[in-house]
Amino acid sequence: MKELYFEGASRMAKIIIDKIDDLKKTDGAVLVFPHKSVDGDCVGSSCAMVSIIRNLGGNAWVCMPEELPSNMSFLDVDDLLFYPQENFIRGDLLVHGKRYETAFSVDCSEGHRMGENCEIFEYYEDSLDVDHHEVTHLSAPLKWIEPGASSACEMVFYVAERIAEFTGKSISGVIDTRSAKCLMAGIVTDTGRFTYTNTKPETLETAGILMELGGNITEVCYNLFDLKTPSEFAISSAACSSARFYCDGKLAIVTVTSEMFEKYHANTDEISDVVSRLRDVGGVEFACVLRETDKDTVRGNLRSKTDFDCSIFAEKYGGGGHKRAAGFTVKGRDINDLAEEIISEASAVL
Numbered sequence: 001m002k003e004l005y006f007e008g009a010s011r012m013a014k015i016i017i018d019k020i021d022d023l024k025k026t027d028g029a030v031l032v033f034p035h036k037s038v039d040g041d042c043v044g045s046s047c048a049m050v051s052i053i054r055n056l057g058g059n060a061w062v063c064m065p066e067e068l069p070s071n072m073s074f075l076d077v078d079d080l081l082f083y084p085q086e087n088f089i090r091g092d093l094l095v096h097g098k099r100y101e102t103a104f105s106v107d108c109s110e111g112h113r114m115g116e117n118c119e120i121f122e123y124y125e126d127s128l129d130v131d132h133h134e135v136t137h138l139s140a141p142l143k144w145i146e147p148g149a150s151s152a153c154e155m156v157f158y159v160a161e162r163i164a165e166f167t168g169k170s171i172s173g174v175i176d177t178r179s180a181k182c183l184m185a186g187i188v189t190d191t192g193r194f195t196y197t198n199t200k201p202e203t204l205e206t207a208g209i210l211m212e213l214g215g216n217i218t219e220v221c222y223n224l225f226d227l228k229t230p231s232e233f234a235i236s237s238a239a240c241s242s243a244r245f246y247c248d249g250k251l252a253i254v255t256v257t258s259e260m261f262e263k264y265h266a267n268t269d270e271i272s273d274v275v276s277r278l279r280d281v282g283g284v285e286f287a288c289v290l291r292e293t294d295k296d297t298v299r300g301n302l303r304s305k306t307d308f309d310c311s312i313f314a315e316k317y318g319g320g321g322h323k324r325a326a327g328f329t330v331k332g333r334d335i336n337d338l339a340e341e342i343i344s345e346a347s348a349v350l
């Protein structure tokens, strides 16, 4: 493990071991919170963390903000997931009969990125957190924020390594085969299959160990990247061919309306590959895909190639992410008006 990660991973490992000892006395439960618009990294890291806690004898579930996307069903994690009901949100803090006693966020530090689960997350002020997003206003002792790490999954792996060291367990006793697959899913997602600049030598070393632990990279990449449903293939192709280019080809934008989703019988998550395909067009510096996820809501996905900061741009619309990949969700805006506004705002800086 790189020295940069050693202190943070060791500190989190100790905190988790102590927390589980406390929880064993009360038979309480940890809820692990991924962000809304779930992706391979937040699902992978939250599921792996829940498994790690269970492998240490604790009760834990992933507090899901939405249904698991169908392309992640191969991870076979249903028994790790908890979908809070409305009565739970109103204060009945029982998770499968266990009292909810600890909040733990991964790949996400802020409650507002968790959708309706925000209220449950913020029920406890001193939550644990492992995240690789750039956040400056968080430096609590129970949090490990490392913007240099490729993914939350890579960070969870380092924590697991330290847990194995401290408890005297083997690494496979902490990270089981399914968890290895989950962690691999997050690393390949956030590194674009080891092609983005966040891919470091230690990222590849981590992936190598995960392969030895059963993280089948072929299966993970096929399911997360290559496998397409017929409707996904059709709507992605239609969306790509509707792309508009501005600023001498530096800005590319696609808008996908509810009518288009209906026409192709497609789900709103079936155009997720369009934004990176747009970004990959020669000359494009900034790519934006807007989609109506329902009549009142527009989801924006942003990608950039070099200097354009997607994270700062997404913040203007209440979202966030990384410099080269970010997103936001807005309510009550017309998708075409929003597109025009983005074109003019981005043109000013491109």
Ligand SMILES: [Mn+2]
Pocket (backbone or CB within 6 Å): 041, 042, 107, 132, 150, 151, 152, 190
């Ligand atoms: Mn991530």
